[in-house]
Amino acid sequence: MNFLLSLFAALVLIEFASAQTWYFVTFTTPAGSYISSYTGSFVAPTLPQAATYYLWPGLQPRDNAGVLQPVLDGRSGTWWIGDGWCCSNPSLPWGSGFNGTGSCVNAIRKTDWKHPIEVANGKTVQFGLKVNSIQNGTWATTLSSSGGGSATGTFPLPTHPMNQAIMAIELYDVAWTFGQFAFSNVVIVANTTSTAWCTNGPTNYQNAAVVSKSTPVATVSGGQTTCTIASIVLVRPA
Ligand SMILES: *[C@@H]1O[C@H](CO)[C@@H](O)[C@H](O)[C@H]1NC(C)=O
Ligand SMILES: *[C@@H]1O[C@H](CO)[C@@H](O)[C@H](O)[C@H]1NC(C)=O
Numbered sequence: 001m002n003f004l005l006s007l008f009a010a011l012v013l014i015e016f017a018s019a020q021t022w023y024f025v026t027f028t029t030p031a032g033s034y035i036s037s038y039t040g041s042f043v044a045p046t047l048p049q050a051a052t053y054y055l056w057p058g059l060q061p062r063d064n065a066g067v068l069q070p071v072l073d074g075r076s077g078t079w080w081i082g083d084g085w086c087c088s089n090p091s092l093p094w095g096s097g098f099n100g101t102g103s104c105v106n107a108i109r110k111t112d113w114k115h116p117i118e119v120a121n122g123k124t125v126q127f128g129l130k131v132n133s134i135q136n137g138t139w140a141t142t143l144s145s146s147g148g149g150s151a152t153g154t155f156p157l158p159t160h161p162m163n164q165a166i167m168a169i170e171l172y173d174v175a176w177t178f179g180q181f182a183f184s185n186v187v188i189v190a191n192t193t194s195t196a197w198c199t200n201g202p203t204n205y206q207n208a209a210v211v212s213k214s215t216p217v218a219t220v221s222g223g224q225t226t227c228t229i230a231s232i233v234l235v236r237p238a
């Protein structure tokens, strides 16, 4: 969150020409603990028009090097989704990194995604982000749409253990008029026996969104906490 806040401050300076609007919630694990799995599903809203709508769940590391995210992208006028790691690798075309010039997700291109799939309005997308081990940091990504289509990817991110699970609506020069962005069956696993990060969470960035959610449920086993949120909905701008 701190990183995102400073990112936004930077973007206000750098990206002033573009009207960027953020709505997001974040579950942040306690210091020294990391996320090993983030899964769930969400419903693709009805896309109002071709415009820069980015809707996504994602994981962010404590070192703030980027975001591992399946991004539902509305620019073409049809939703597309693919997984990406944005933007730690300066050789990638979308820029020099989160605190470099230009914004990150803004520049993800469909061709850079891992096997993007088309998603029709109203379809449910299931997403999975799972690491083989926190130390090794090789993430396996899965996507499937109730309308058909699936994709998998592999992202070796060994130096970027993830501590933030995010659900975001990111908009450029367009307003949130598409109705709710609804997640269900969200499960976050982290290697901590603390549970408050789950049961007290998530934080709601600037309280910009009206958020409706079921009470997160934490179960502890084997040194890990599994945080289950049956329903969490970004309802509308606050
Ligand atoms: C979580 O896993 C990482 C990587 O193995 C380890 O460094 C860290 O100490 C673990 N944290 C807890 C709270 O077990
Ligand atoms: C921002 O970039 C500088 C210079 O490359 C780097 O030293 C610093 O760690 C970066 N900060 C973040 C938050 O990524």
Ligand SMILES: *[C@@H]1O[C@H](CO)[C@@H](O)[C@H](O)[C@H]1NC(C)=O
Pocket (backbone or CB within 6 Å): 132, 136, 137, 138
């Ligand atoms: C990390 O995991 C990948 C995938 O299983 C494996 O190929 C690689 O050798 C592992 N790296 C280390 C340092 O264990």
